[in-house]
Amino acid sequence: MTSISLDSEMRIAPAPPGGALIAGQWRQEPLDLPVRDPATELPVGTVHRCTPGDVDQAVRAAATSMQDDWPLHERVDVLRRCGDRVLAEIDVFTETIAAEGVKTIREARAEVLRCVETLHVAAGAADVLTGETLQLDASPRGGNRIGWFTREPLGVVGAISSFNDPLNLVAHKVAPALLAGAGIVVKPSEFTPLSALHLARVLLACGVPPERLSVVCGGAEVGNALVAHPEVAVVSFTGGVRTAEAITRGAGVKKMLMELGGNNATIVCADADVDLAARKIVDGAFGVAGQNCLSVQRVYAETSVFEAVLRSVADGAAALVVGSKYDHATDIGPLINAAAAERVTALVDDAIAGGARLVAGGSRDGTYVAPTVLTGVPTACAISRDEIFGPVVVIEPVSSLDEALQRAGECEFALQAGIFTASLDSATKAARTLTVGAVLVNETSDFRIDSMPFGGFRQSGIGREGVRSAAVEMTAPRCVLMTVPSEPGRASNSSKGLAGQ
Incomplete structure (x- = not known):
């Protein structure tokens, strides 16, 4: 940072x-x-x-x-x-x-x-x-x-x-x-x-x-x-x-x-463009200091690319500029108030106390929280279940796409999800499997256009x-029904039964 x-x-x-x-x-x-x-x-x-x-x-x-x-x-x-x-x-x-x-x-x-x-x-x-x-x-x-x-x-x-x-x-x-x-x-x-x-x-x-x-x-x-x-x-x-x-x-x-809101997941498959995925994860996790319902909060990377994803995202987080909102060089501004900043750092501290490893960030200065990367977060920790609404991302290894899809769905929030892959089969499998409002391929959860239907499932x-x-x-x-007079000598179908039945 x-x-x-x-x-x-x-x-x-x-x-x-x-x-x-x-x-x-x-x-x-x-x-x-x-x-x-x-x-x-x-x-x-x-x-x-x-x-x-x-x-x-x-x-x-x-x-x-x-x-x-x-x-x-x-x-x-x-x-x-x-x-x-x-x-x-x-x-x-x-x-x-x-x-x-x-x-x-x-x-x-x-x-x-x-x-x-x-x-x-x-x-x-x-x-x-x-x-x-x-x-x-x-x-x-x-x-x-x-x-x-x-x-x-x-x-x-x-x-x-x-x-x-x-x-x-x-x-x-x-x-x-x-x-x-x-x-x-x-x-x-x-x-x-x-x-x-x-x-x-x-x-x-x-x-x-x-x-x-x-x-x-x-x-x-x-x-x-x-x-x-x-x-x-x-x-x-x-x-x-x-x-x-x-x-x-x-x-x-x-x-x-x-x-x-959400606790949005992004999946990085073994065949993904890791550099592209890491850049977009940094943007999606830390934009608006993470105060975004579409923010990337959880990342599941297949084992063969996990270390590269973790290192690239951590390096990207460390390079972000935290400072005055009015300086055009600034990437990360403040949280909305001191209570919000304290809540985010408490969630991070709780995860570390539970055994998580802090890879980047973790510090706070008033309402400013450094872009933070964690791994090894126990699933019982609140940060794995709740919406963080702060500049924090959790990156975990998975052995397969199936495991990634399972873990992505282990949350009561289901707004949007992203997947990075070169495989059409993997992309369509994710689209069929993930119960979320939108599945984004070769993109993180942090994207929408204003004309699309926007919302999620569950909480x-x-x-x-x-x-x-x-x-x-x-x-x-609002329905309007109009009866047209019958032709002379011709009974309407409606007259053959009880009207309005």
Whole structure:
């Protein structure tokens, strides 16, 4: 690990028009919830600490706004123009993400470009709302009837997002909701609300009806009020399993979309390109300091290439630059707070105490954790089972692909998995065997595009995100059946039996 000077000076993020957006109105005061730079713990801005009453006002306004006509062509145009506007303001969004969050300046800029892509994908996804004609005459009781269905929004979406992608995660909830014709109330992470408020500013400027979108800021009290609100029909949540369990208890009977993270495995076969695999593992394990649901956490390498993979990944980890988020030379920024950094190092220490070997890293300086490589981790250790959400990767030898597939599946998280191999047979076997949301060949788990269905199995979530999939999840078919009068002297099939039976 190469270290450079860490952040120490106060930096102020670009300020949004207000500290919350509620029912089309910006809350200018009180601005009583500070937003802090994770690296320095110094304030970079302030927002309005919302109340359950604010949530109620926002949700009711969103529900009322859905009674007003907002045609699809206008929604598509707004999303397209919003993507263009975010791109035009790339510096503002980059500075905001870097100031309030964990990303380096390079990672922050890349996230803005991802957000632009997400909005443009949404603008081009209107076809997912296409209905169908119903073949009613397939039933003897369907004679003299025609029918069709359209896709209609289920109702107001209550969205809660995480800190690690403070802009694009919000876009992944807002864009499909607006495309579907729904109203949406967003609660961004209390650690990173500024990016969401700036996105709301742009959306309003591009023509979103003011009451159709709200952004409420705060912690658990605000989130609980949002998911439990009787007029919220869909809950879209990105975060941890414990919070998801609390949401399901408090929300009642409503549609749930949950992206809950992973403990992702990557397999390196004996015939793999080891240099390629090692480079991608380093990128996938340590990007955003490992605070990424797709992060590579476990690697299983066949025995003949294990030492080469372990050595190359350890060397790559040691070469990464840990330091100021604002220095373009920096590869690794901070964790979101001291508690998160302490948790990660405690997991590492627990594994070492259990017999694991520390190959690289293992140290901590405040909220910064060095890129860490472990091997020989007992399966009973928490780091083998839980999501780390930090810059740590475990690399273990396996005797065969079968063993690698078995061990990769020994986890309650099942988001994505990668395999490096030159064999089509090995690749297709992995694709058939691994119960995960996506299997990536000659790539790690740490890759997605914003139009693909995104989500996992088991504890990794419910439903699928990705703009197209989310828009479908946020809507439902509404059927229309119409009886056509019979020709004179000709009885309809339906008259031969009990109507509606």
